[in-house]
Amino acid sequence: MKKSGLMFYTGMAVSFAFLGWAVAKLDFGQAFEAIMRINPLWLVPYLFVYLIPLWLRAARLRIITEPVTKAPMRTLFASICIGFMGNMIFPLRIGELIRVYVVAKKERVSRSGILATIVVERIFDIFAMAMLVVAAVFYATPLTVDAAIWRNVERVAAVFGVVSLGAGGIVFLVASEEGFAPRWLNQIIRLLPAAVAEKVKGLLASFRQGLQVMRNGRHFGLAVLYTAALYAGVIATSSLALALFSIPAGFELALVLSVFTLAGVAVPSAPGAVGTYHAGVIFALTLYGVDANKALGVAIFLHLFMFAFFLVTGGWYAWRDKMTFAELRHSADR
Numbered sequence: 001m002k003k004s005g006l007m008f009y010t011g012m013a014v015s016f017a018f019l020g021w022a023v024a025k026l027d028f029g030q031a032f033e034a035i036m037r038i039n040p041l042w043l044v045p046y047l048f049v050y051l052i053p054l055w056l057r058a059a060r061l062r063i064i065t066e067p068v069t070k071a072p073m074r075t076l077f078a079s080i081c082i083g084f085m086g087n088m089i090f091p092l093r094i095g096e097l098i099r100v101y102v103v104a105k106k107e108r109v110s111r112s113g114i115l116a117t118i119v120v121e122r123i124f125d126i127f128a129m130a131m132l133v134v135a136a137v138f139y140a141t142p143l144t145v146d147a148a149i150w151r152n153v154e155r156v157a158a159v160f161g162v163v164s165l166g167a168g169g170i171v172f173l174v175a176s177e178e179g180f181a182p183r184w185l186n187q188i189i190r191l192l193p194a195a196v197a198e199k200v201k202g203l204l205a206s207f208r209q210g211l212q213v214m215r216n217g218r219h220f221g222l223a224v225l226y227t228a229a230l231y232a233g234v235i236a237t238s239s240l241a242l243a244l245f246s247i248p249a250g251f252e253l254a255l256v257l258s259v260f261t262l263a264g265v266a267v268p269s270a271p272g273a274v275g276t277y278h279a280g281v282i283f284a285l286t287l288y289g290v291d292a293n294k295a296l297g298v299a300i301f302l303h304l305f306m307f308a309f310f311l312v313t314g315g316w317y318a319w320r321d322k323m324t325f326a327e328l329r330h331s332a333d334r
Helices: 003-023 026-034 040-065 072-090 095-107 113-139 149-174 182-192 194-210 217-244 253-265 276-286 292-319 326-331
Strands: none
Touching: 003 276, 003 292, 026 292, 040 072, 040 113, 040 292, 072 095, 072 292, 072 326, 095 113, 095 253, 095 326, 113 149, 113 217, 113 253, 182 194, 217 253, 217 292, 253 276, 276 292
């Protein structure tokens, strides 16, 4: 079986497992009834706020990619929309690799350098996600979870936060030009055959170039600020999503919903995070006593909105730049 076929079936299996758990014994009739009762007055604000984190992602990416290429905002925003579209229609989040291809092609720069900047992006995202998880777990008081069980969840969240900080520290050491980490890597490279060692050195040089933002205090600070604003925007989007369904949208529930939807999208799964996204929304809302059938309606609507939004925006940018779906799909295999 080809690697792409294995990835597809693995993602489908993950999605079906989560989807089966999420919708078991739920009433789709009541779910669609909840969708029909949404407050349309919140749709325009929801769409507007939906765009803010995307713009902030592009602004942050411009800072991170500056050592590699001075790509304009329109290119970076387009790459993000096309990449998210790729995640909607292709399995296992290969839209991240499609983003690398789009920027590298339009700016005519090394794909390994752009890939390194995407890795830096994910480091910021993982760290922010870890902080959100810790904040949600220690700040939240779910209505439907036993206190003893929740204390175990707090312990797991604390470990996750520490591991995330440690992983960020390791990458920071690798990014440095001096210190024991680069020397240790160079010692390992010397053990490789000459031809392989040269290729690894070239890739490592490109990778370090992409990680330069980690060594620039001003750029690093701006990236942190953009990341904080980005995830504040995500929480605001969750708050408006709750308002659409007339669910009391306190900060706590919006925070918990954001954590579980982000986790649902991050899990490698079928195209569009089918199943994993729905499970995250339903689990978060039922923690606070929202009827499971209504929670299913919320999950279906938000997922369809996300899917349609990125299919339209990503599709338009791909069409504008004369990129076909087949080209984008095969770009991830190169």
